[in-house]
Amino acid sequence: xxxxxxxxxxxxxxxxxxxxxxxxxxxxxxxxxxxxxxxxxxxxxxxxxxxxxxxxxxxxxxxxxxxxxxxxxxxxxxxxxxxxxxxxxxxxxxxxxxxxxxxxxxxxxxxxxxxxxxxxxxxxxxxxxxxxxxxxxxxxxxxxxxxxxxxxxxxxxxxxxxxxxxxxxxxxxxxxxxxxxxxxxxxxxxxxxxxxxxxxxxxxxxxxxxxxxxxxxxxxxxxxxxxxxxxxxxxxxxxxxxxxxxxxxxxxxxxxxxxxxxxxxxxxxxxxxxxxxxxxxxxxxxxxxxxxxxxxxxxxxxxxxxxxxxxxxxxxxxxxxxxxxxxxxxxxxxxxxxxxxxxxxxxxxxxxxxx
Ligand code: SAM
Ligand code: DTB
Ligand code: SF4
Numbered sequence: 001x002x003x004x005x006x007x008x009x010x011x012x013x014x015x016x017x018x019x020x021x022x023x024x025x026x027x028x029x030x031x032x033x034x035x036x037x038x039x040x041x042x043x044x045x046x047x048x049x050x051x052x053x054x055x056x057x058x059x060x061x062x063x064x065x066x067x068x069x070x071x072x073x074x075x076x077x078x079x080x081x082x083x084x085x086x087x088x089x090x091x092x093x094x095x096x097x098x099x100x101x102x103x104x105x106x107x108x109x110x111x112x113x114x115x116x117x118x119x120x121x122x123x124x125x126x127x128x129x130x131x132x133x134x135x136x137x138x139x140x141x142x143x144x145x146x147x148x149x150x151x152x153x154x155x156x157x158x159x160x161x162x163x164x165x166x167x168x169x170x171x172x173x174x175x176x177x178x179x180x181x182x183x184x185x186x187x188x189x190x191x192x193x194x195x196x197x198x199x200x201x202x203x204x205x206x207x208x209x210x211x212x213x214x215x216x217x218x219x220x221x222x223x224x225x226x227x228x229x230x231x232x233x234x235x236x237x238x239x240x241x242x243x244x245x246x247x248x249x250x251x252x253x254x255x256x257x258x259x260x261x262x263x264x265x266x267x268x269x270x271x272x273x274x275x276x277x278x279x280x281x282x283x284x285x286x287x288x289x290x291x292x293x294x295x296x297x298x299x300x301x302x303x304x305x306x307x308x309x310x311x312x313x314x315x316x317x318x319x320x321x322x323x324x325x326x327x328x329x330x331x332x333x334x335x336x337x338x339x340x341x342x343x344x345x346x347x348x349x350x351x352x353x354x355x
Contacts, residue, residue, distance in 0.1 A: 257298025
């Protein structure tokens with residue numbers, strides 16, 4: 001399989017930002033990466049990158065990053081849980097599964113005005129994308145019109161739109177596309193070989209089928225995973241290979257660190273060594289050169305230097321806002337000051353400026 005760059009590839013479609021010179025730099029950056037590896041990443045290829053000395057891995061990731069993106073920009077997505085808890089699925093990491101006693105207060109689908117006031121606040125604070133998440137196995141046909149209205153109205157505020165609703169049935173992706181949906185978030189979450197250790201109510205093949213339906217409908221894909229769930233480094237390399245070898249690479253790749261939630265089977269999981277997390281970002285950057293790699297859940301547990309290392313490894317996107325879906329994130333004002341101190345510029349609209 002040939003690795004294809006995303007439709008919104010900032011290299012090929014934005015001459016202002018990337019030049020032949022950048023293409024040349026990318027070729028140089030890839031000098032240690034064989035042609036065969038670029039055509040199809042194997043888990044073994046990526047494991048070999050993981051095992052490089054950290055400074056060498058960061059050096060390669062930086063070169064790939066700078067050849068494909070302006071180095072000092074950051075894309076900010078804000079999240080809102082539009083339907084919380086009571087989910088039929090048994091994902092071992094999730095606070096929202098009805099199978100675990102996590103003490104979470106369930107909430108039915110939010111009203112449009114509540115969603116719009118959150119979206120306006122996110123926009124006014126600098127977010128370029130608004131991502132609406134629902135604790136569903138998949139949307140019921142009766143719920144879809146409400147979500148479609150949310151997508152339409154959030155888009156009308158000038159924000160990019162993203163939803164994460166679980167598995168889609170035939171025709172649903174097309175309806176979302178018609179409403180103006182820009183991105184669908186649907187994570188592979190972990191290596192296909194580890195998937196059944198964590199989830200029994202749906203399969204990895206189900207996830208792939210939804211990603212295909214989303215792609216076929218012409219919606220951009222946001223797909224990544226969670227690390228720190230007891231998987232091995234080999235599993236992490238395999239997850240990144242599986243994402244990188246999708247027929248078209250995801251435009252956005254969220255890398256989450258598990259948020260251990262009391263009451264879930266993974267409540268007592270110990271955090272991953274931070275350098276291993278940084279390696280994961282760097283390997284994702286190299287394997288998916290033109291994707292926006294998002295430093296996602298777990299950022300709130302990192303100090304500024306730890307976060308900065310993730311940016312150095314190639315992360316160029318974050319979840320922005322005090323809350324993720326049900327767990328806390330990073331204070332927005334602290335983020336604004338932090339990005340200023342690093343000289344990072346928040347992108348207004350990814351699609352306008354970079355591809
Ligand atoms: N129900 C839909 C689904 O599973 O695709 C959408 C909502 S679900 C909460 C979205 C994503 O949140 C999951 O795919 C997973 O990557 C992430 N997630 C859930 N619980 C998490 C946790 N405790 N730590 C980190 N990420 C988590
Ligand atoms: C993604 O990859 N991470 C976000 C978003 N996509 C939907 C969700 C993180 C959830 C963290 C746990 C919580 O807040 O419930
Ligand atoms: Fe449900 Fe999604 Fe949580 Fe799994 S991750 S339990 S599908 S809300």
